[in-house]
Amino acid sequence: MALLQIDNLTVEFETATGWFRAVDGVSISVDKGEVLAIVGESGSGKSVSMLAVMGLLPWTAKITADRMLFEGQDIQALSPAARRKLIGKDIAMIFQEPVASLNPCFTVGFQIEEVLRIHLGLNKKDRRARAIELFKLVGLPNPEERLNSFPHQMSGGQCQRVMIAIAIACDPKLLIADEPTTALDVTIQKQILDLIMDLQVRTGMGLIMITHDMGVVAETADRVVVQYKGRKMEEADVLSLFENPKSNYTKALLAALPENATGDRLTTVSAFFDGNPEPAPSAAPSAGANA
Amino acid sequence: MSDTKTTDTMLEVRDIKRDYELPAGFMKPKKTVHAVKGVSFKLERGKTLAIVGESGCGKSTLARMITFIDEPTAGELIIDGQKMDTRPGHLTPEMRQKVQIVFQNPYGSLNPRQKIGDVLGEPLAINTSMPASERRDRATEMLIKVGLGPEHYNRYPHMFSGGQRQRIAIARALMMNPKLLVLDEPVSALDLSVQAQVLNLLADLQDEFDLTYVFISHDLSVVRYIADEVMVMYFGEAVEYGTRDEVFSAPKHEYTQTLFKATPRADVDSIRARVAKKKAASAA
DSSP states (O other), rough: OOOOEEEEEEEEEEEEEEEEEEEEEOOOOOEEEEEEEOOTTTTTSSSHHHHHHHTOOOOTTTEEOEEEEEEEGGGSEEEEHHHHBBBBBEEEEEOOOOHHHTTSOHHHHHHHHHHHIIIOOHHHHHHHHHHHHHHHHTTTHHHHHHTOOOGGOOOOHHHHHHHHHHHHHTTOOOEEETTTTTTTTTHHHHHHHHHHHHHHHHHEEEEEEESSOOHHHHHOOSSEEEEEEEEEEEEEEEEHHHSSOHHHHHHHHHHHHGGGGSSSOOOOHHHHHTTTTOHHHHHHOOOTTTT | OOOOOOOOOOEEEEEEEEEEEEBBTTBOOOOEEEEEEEEEEEETTEEEEEEETTTTTSHHHHHHHTTTTTSSSEEEEEEEEEEEOOOTTOOOOHHHHHHHOOSSOTTTTOOTTTTTHHHHHHHHHHHOOHHHHHHHHHHHHHHHHTTTTGGGGOOOOGSSOOHHHHHHHHHHHTTTTSSSSESSSTTSOOOHHHHHHHHHHHHHHHHHHOEEEEESSOHHHHHHHHSSSSEEETTTTEEEEEHHHHHHSSSSSHHHHHHHSSOOSSSHHHHHHHHHHHHHHHHH
8 A cells, every 4th residue: 555645636726817727637656665756847736736735735725636545544534633633743844945944933942842742742851852862863963052043043954954853753654855955055965865865764754855856856766756837747767767758848858957968059848849838748657657 | 168279368366365354242353254265267258167166165255256246355356358456436337347247046136126128228228328219229139139029128027937037137237248247056046947948048148249157056067068167166265176177077176076976966877876776775
């Protein structure tokens, strides 16, 4: 049984000009211990589909799905209270901008202990011990002192480590990382990716890596879903995606990588479609064919 | 990009330094931050120098000094064979027109209340006595050159996507016919597909106007594609400087090697190696 299985997810927002479909019939499944990467440019609906799983979209969003199962349990049918118990504990998320997603008014120690108090009900002493342990795990120096720091006193990389520590505080079964390294330097990116992958292997959790960086996909994923304008273009294991991409859009994306440049100019995605603005979705991607 | 050998130096920087003084506070002595600690390089006309380094290494400070936004603490700046007098009040409009800059964030560098036509016309209105109709023609011409259309003239920045805004920022920088363009991470806020378009545009413009680029980036794959020469900065110092092939084939400094190792590799062989390693680990 898949850890998370979503069938035919659609998310719509009401705008002045009618309903806007941000995610259009996307099906995704992740197994235990598997790393799934969702790739796409901004506006492809990759973050929105995961926010729908987390239940973090505003009430104005219309979310429909044939099935949305986490460990065989229908999350759509859960009461809001039951759902709040699930997210943050069994499904956790690392957000894109580490500095912006921490609360500037509280110390990072308070923010990590809040998770431990609400989900695990630990007492003060145990909370502090666990927080220090987590900070050590994510490689923050002087964890005892760091607990009393405010987010603005730390660098972007350190804030992202705190975010990771908060996300893994309750040993989640599924971790969703939404562009975890986009705001960071290359050297720091390497450290953070190594940390996340190391934690994934050690805990055997499922991991969904949302990114627009093909390099990050190549370094982390087992299986890849490519999204464009809310639709799934292709799903394949990482090797066959890079070696033998099926959809035109994936081919275009790979050709646009500067390291794949042949000749004087880069191939742009629009040139690939030959004046055809919409890339045709590849012949019915078989869901979870090579899990 | 061309093979013609010339000794036509567009930009020369000699041992340039910039210190920032942090004022003393209560029980806290005055502190000096050495942001750039003596950097020298020479750049030929029509070539591209890429400056690479992590945040806080002084690459943007260097860009600010080349574009006269910041005054160097010490050192010489020679542009187009002319020594620049960077003291406040000593810069002539002609000097300033030779160098322009494109900033990193296209969402922050355009005034949300200014129409695109006015954005492009403003440098002309300030620096020349051109009549409004001619300014309008020039601005429209430039819009077409950067791949936008005359219909965009009366629109506001919020009506454009990130890639289009970066095109506008490039158009604005080109309005005064500069010879040297400083690009401070021009594509790092853009999607991969848009990044390719903007990089192509920059290459086209370089050919057309014989522009010299100082290209600041932290993305090594972009640098490898666009640069003729590469300089790696680390804590305010240039730790590596050479042609692209020299730097990429045989990096000398330890930091450059770390940087190369940290860059994700998207070729099939490295993926295959990683997948095989993971399989072996899970089987064990």
